[in-house]
Amino acid sequence: MKQHTPQQLQVFLDIATEAALAAGAILQTYWGKLEQIEEKGRPGDLVTAADKAAEVEILKVLERHVPDHGILAEESGEQGNKQSQYLWAIDPLDGTTNYAHQYPIASVSIGLLIDGIPQVGAVYNPFRNELFRAAKGLGATCNRRPITVSSTSELSKSLLVTGFAYDRRETSDNNYAEFCYLTHLTQGVRRAGSASLDLCDVACGRLDGYWERGLSPWDITAGIVLLEEAGGKVTAYDQSPLIVNSGRLLATNGQIHASLSKELLQVPPLSTWASL
Numbered sequence: 423m424k425q426h427t428p429q430q431l432q433v434f435l436d437i438a439t440e441a442a443l444a445a446g447a448i449l450q451t452y453w454g455k456l457e458q459i460e461e462k463g464r465p466g467d468l469v470t471a472a473d474k475a476a477e478v479e480i481l482k483v484l485e486r487h488v489p490d491h492g493i494l495a496e497e498s499g500e501q502g503n504k505q506s507q508y509l510w511a512i513d514p515l516d517g518t519t520n521y522a523h524q525y526p527i528a529s530v531s532i533g534l535l536i537d538g539i540p541q542v543g544a545v546y547n548p549f550r551n552e553l554f555r556a557a558k559g560l561g562a563t564c565n566r567r568p569i570t571v572s573s574t575s576e577l578s579k580s581l582l583v584t585g586f587a588y589d590r591r592e593t594s595d596n597n598y599a600e601f602c603y604l605t606h607l608t609q610g611v612r613r614a615g616s617a618s619l620d621l622c623d624v625a626c627g628r629l630d631g632y633w634e635r636g637l638s639p640w641d642i643t644a645g646i647v648l649l650e651e652a653g654g655k656v657t658a659y660d661q662s663p664l665i666v667n668s669g670r671l672l673a674t675n676g677q678i679h680a681s682l683s684k685e686l687l688q689v690p691p692l693s694t695w696a697s698l
């Protein structure tokens with residue numbers, strides 16, 4: 423496995439940034455002007471002309487700079503060089519439901535896995551003009567200023583965020599019980615609607631922790647790099663090493679990691695939470 427120099431990672435970070443900014447401009451162009459909003463299969467899983475156009479723009483940037491890399495893009499799937507050690511995980515619009523309702527929590531998320539490990543990430547929210555960037559060993563920034571996680575060390579003093587996957591009506595493993603239980607134990611649990619921004623908000627200390635299931639690599643690759651480089655911790659719910667493809671992750675400021683993991687592993691059934 424080849425180690426990458428900081429200079430090499432910086433080149434990839436600049437490519438990710440170029441792609442995120444270009445896609446962000448497309449999202450702004452379509453804002454409030456969507457003519458048609460389709461469902462992709464499951465109820466509530468939306469796709470719009472903005473998702474598709476933003477993805478085309480990202481693919482053009484990657485084709486120009488790294489035509490021999492692999493790509494996993496939410497709307498057009500796996501493509502490019504499948505043997506490559508590089509895999510770009512792309513979400514052209516993370517927070518489509520928010521975007522479709524003109525609720526301005528949405529982003530472009532561009533992550534790069536090298537040998538399966540998230541190493542570069544750019545997440546851009548064009549509606550708040552916030553650009554989050556990080557690469558392994560190079561630190562994490564928001565609008566070019568260094569960011570770090572919060573110092574909250576008690577779960578009872580923490581503010582958390584989570585989300586609910588589109589299969590939530592089809593499975594009892596839908597995170598509803600976890601949401602209620604953690605709401606009970608903390609200062610609150612937000613559901614902002616963009617997984618990549620959830621990770622960035624923990625990375626910059628606005629929130630103390632995040633967990634979710636049913637996620638895809640394009641939702642989380644960039645945000646994982648942001649959080650780790652900001653001093654946070656990302657694992658599976660049980661604190662074992664994260665498997666990006668498992669879709670399930672626990673991401674915190676590090677301080678509340680063990681206690682949040684412990685609670686996630688002992689969530690009481692939904693019917694009992696109100697009497698805790």
Ligand code: IPD
Pocket residue numbers: 468513515516517518519584585586587588614615616617618634636637641
């Ligand atoms: C969704 C968002 C949401 C999360 C869902 C994702 P999309 O991505 O990140 O916060 O809860 O699981 O699928 O569909 O808006 O790209």
Ligand code: CA
Pocket residue numbers: 513515516517617640641
């Ligand atoms: Ca997404």
Ligand code: CA
Pocket residue numbers: 473496513514515516517518
């Ligand atoms: Ca998306």
